[in-house]
Amino acid sequence: MRRIYQLALLIFSIGMLTACGDDDKPTPKPNPPVEEKEPMPDPISEFIWNGLDVYYLWEADVDALQLKSGTEEWKKYLNGYGSEYEELFESLLYIKPDANGSATVDRWSWFIYDWVEQENAFAGISKSFGYEYRLSKYSDSDGVYGYVTYVVPNSPAAEAGVKRGDIFVSVNETDLDVSNYRDLLYGNDSYDLGLADLDVENNIIIPNDNIVTISAIELTxxxxxxxxxxxxxxxxxxxxxxxxxxxxxxxxxxxxxxxxxxxxxxxxxxxxxxxxxxxxxxxxxxxxxxxxxxxxxxxxxxxxxxxxxxxxxxxxxxxxxxxxxxxxxxxxxxxxxxxxxxxxxxxxxxxxxxxxxxxxxxxxxxxxxxxxxxxxxxxxxxxxxxxxxITVKDFLDNGEVNPKHKYAMQPxxxxxxxxxxxxxxxxxxxxxxxxxxxxxxxxxxxxxxxxxxxxxxxxxxxxxxxxxxxxNMATRSGEQLETIFDSKELKPFGRNMYDDRIxxxxxxxxx
Structure with missing residues (x-):
């Protein structure tokens, strides 16, 4: 029995030597590439995604809000926007317009760069001239004119003598038109407003000599x-x-x-x-x-x-x-x-x-x-x-708002x-x-x-x-006058309804 064992051992040893010969040496397998993992997104990006993931009315309709927090796909999505926080926010709304300009469902959510300024606006505090207005366009040119809808008592506009119904056509002696009215009317903290009269019989607006100077102030x-x-x-x-x-x-x-x-x-x-x-x-x-x-x-x-x-x-x-x-x-x-x-x-x-x-x-x-x-x-x-x-702020675990930034959201x-x-x-x-x-x-x-x-x-x-x-009295011109811009659009919260008890x-x- 001992000989048989030795023979078997010898055969096994030869077999092993033969299998390991140089001619039949196996090609080493390369090491698999190390998969690079996405870094964690910065905390502000996480705050934006988390806030919408929890609160947003149409959360179930936004694909990116269905990603699982912490996954590679989730990190890649958030990192893709870098520090463009408003763009990240906009990408998570329902639905973004397509190339054909189709209507969005959500026309009202917005990103906040400074929540302190936002809260002041909700309290009625903002920098203002103290009057609101609407603008329309002349039917035969790109010229623009406006009228005053109302004046805030004790405001700069009120003290300058501006009244509801006043028609205006120029700012700083420059006639308003479709290309400049935004820069002229809300690109300055002080300006001269050129008034005009309407000749009802001939249906034309005629500038008059009345110029009022107004400066914006912080106004409640x-x-x-x-x-x-x-x-x-x-x-x-x-x-x-x-x-x-x-x-x-x-x-x-x-x-x-x-x-x-x-x-x-x-x-x-x-x-x-x-x-x-x-x-x-x-x-x-x-x-x-x-x-x-x-x-x-x-x-x-x-x-x-x-x-x-x-x-x-x-x-x-x-x-x-x-x-x-x-x-x-x-x-x-x-x-x-x-x-x-x-x-x-x-x-x-x-x-x-x-x-x-x-x-x-x-x-x-x-x-x-x-x-x-x-x-x-x-x-x-x-x-x-x-x-x-509601206003969603970046709250820390201690219940305080993150002091490192003032970003917030109004979804x-x-x-x-x-x-x-x-x-x-x-x-x-x-x-x-x-x-x-x-x-x-x-x-x-x-x-x-x-x-x-x-x-x-x-x-x-x-x-x-x-x-x-x-x-309807607009038949005098044969066409309906339409608003192309309303100064209320400049209000920090616009057409908004917020629940301040949540x-x-x-x-x-x-x-």
């Missing part, structure tokens, strides 16, 4: 431009020009005081002028609606609808009632402390003056009140903004529905009586004047008269 604009009571054949009619839903405690209380004065003066009808109101705080919209109504305390004014994850999160954490806002009897501060009792007019009808600038929180008033009262609209089609946003996070679940007003609300301010160019009356065209239509209805559905510290929210 009271959103209540005017509140007064009119006596129409014994009926007391309240009129309020309200230009922004500025949601500070100070202005919420001022709004309540103004409605209280109208009530004390016996107002049984209200004309709410929202022609120049692009929106603002949803909470301010709620309390204003409660001031107008007063008969449905505790009933639903507004329902908030979020993306699925956020809807479930808020429902689980706060309950179903967190998603609804109810007509109220009191004004509260951020901490829920009562500041005042609501002054309610207890109306069953309200007149709202509108334009294409009437948007977001202004439209929330219309939509939220309609299940409970007759809402009569006078003007032009409203903007059609049924969504709201659309939800849409509003009324008590009847109507959220379908993306095309805006159509007026019951059509009035277009351009039709009265050269004879635009002051706001609150009973002969001012929009207000007059409301007063005629209240008096039992039968005003024409459309009072905590935007998303660090505790995960998918």
């Amino acid at each position: 604009e009271n959103p209540i431009l005017l509140a007064k009571t009119l006596d129409i054949n014994g009926t007391k009619v309240g009129y309020m020009a309200y230009n922004s839903f500025t949601g500070t405690d100070e202005f919420n209380l001022a709004l309540n005081d103004s409605i209280g004065r109208l009530k004390n003066e016996g107002a049984t009808e209200l004309v709410l002028d929202l022609r120049y109101n692009g929106g603002g705080s949803t909470y301010t919209a709620l309390i204003l609606a409660s001031m107008i109504d007063g008969n449905h305390v505790g009933e639903v004014f507004n329902k908030r609808k979020y993306n699925d994850m956020l809807q479930n999160y808020y429902t689980d954490k706060y309950g179903e009632s967190f998603l609804e806002e109810y007509f109220t009897e009191k004004i509260e501060n951020w901490d829920g402390e009562q500041l005042a009792s609501i002054n309610s007019l207890g109306l069953s009808r309200v007149f709202v003056l509108t334009s294409d600038w009437t948007a977001s929180a202004s439209e929330l008033i219309i939509n939220g009140l309609r299940p409970y009262m007759d809402v009569v609209l006078i003007g032009t089609q409203t903007h059609g903004k049924y969504t709201f946003s 659309i996070v939800g849409k509003s529905a009324n008590a009847e679940d109507n959220t379908d007003y993306g095309d805006g609300f159509a007026p019951d009586y059509i009035r277009e301010e351009w039709d009265y160019l050269g004879n635009i009356k002051p706001l609150g004047d009973p002969e001012e065209a929009f207000l007059k239509a409301a007063l005629d209805v209240i008096a039992g008269n039968n005003p024409p559905v459309e009072d 905590d935007s510290k998303f660090k505790d929210l995960t998918k």
Whole structure:
């Protein structure tokens, strides 16, 4: 047995030597290439993606927001934008226009470079000349002219003598045209504004010798431009020009005081002028609606609808009632402390003056009140903004805002529905009586004047008269005058509705 073992061992050894001969030596396999991994994106890029991933209303419709955080594909996507943070933000919105310029679903989200400046804007503080205007174009040239829609009291424009309805055609002795009006009108902090008159008979605009010099200052604009009571054949009619839903405690209380004065003066009808109101705080919209109504305390004014994850999160954490806002009897501060009792007019009808600038929180008033009262609209089609946003900041684990940068976002996070679940007003609300301010160019009356065209239509209805559905005076030129630019577009938050009662510290929210 020993010999057999030795023989077998010898054969095995020879076989091994033969297999390892030089002629049959195997070619070494090359080492596989080392796959280079993407570095982690910078923290600001992560903040942008995380914030939209959690809060954005259309999160489920954006492919890049379906990437898994931390993966190579996710890192590559974020790193692809480098420090172009606004471009990264825009790439995550739904839907970007294609080469043919197709419409976007989200027309309202925006990136914020300085959230401190943004918060000042929400409080009504910005650098301003103190007047707003609209521009149109001459029919036979590229020349541009404008008219003043309103002037802020005690502002530089007011002190210079600028008035609502003033027509202007030049800045610093340079005639306005389609190529220069932006640089001339908002590229300077001070300028000379050249005024003009309208020759109605010949339908031409003629410059006059009136030049006004205006310089911009940091201005806090009271959103209540005017509140007064009119006596129409014994009926007391309240009129309020309200230009922004500025949601500070100070202005919420001022709004309540103004409605209280109208009530004390016996107002049984209200004309709410929202022609120049692009929106603002949803909470301010709620309390204003409660001031107008007063008969449905505790009933639903507004329902908030979020993306699925956020809807479930808020429902689980706060309950179903967190998603609804109810007509109220009191004004509260951020901490829920009562500041005042609501002054309610207890109306069953309200007149709202509108334009294409009437948007977001202004439209929330219309939509939220309609299940409970007759809402009569006078003007032009409203903007059609049924969504709201929040300010998303870069919060650290300690709850403080990251001090290393001031970037933030104002993404659309939800849409509003009324008590009847109507959220379908993306095309805006159509007026019951059509009035277009351009039709009265050269004879635009002051706001609150009973002969001012929009207000007059409301007063005629209240008096039992039968005003024409459309009072169109633009036929004198054979064409409709159109706005090519509205200075309200320069406002830092534009046609926006923001929910200022929601905590935007998303660090505790995960998918």
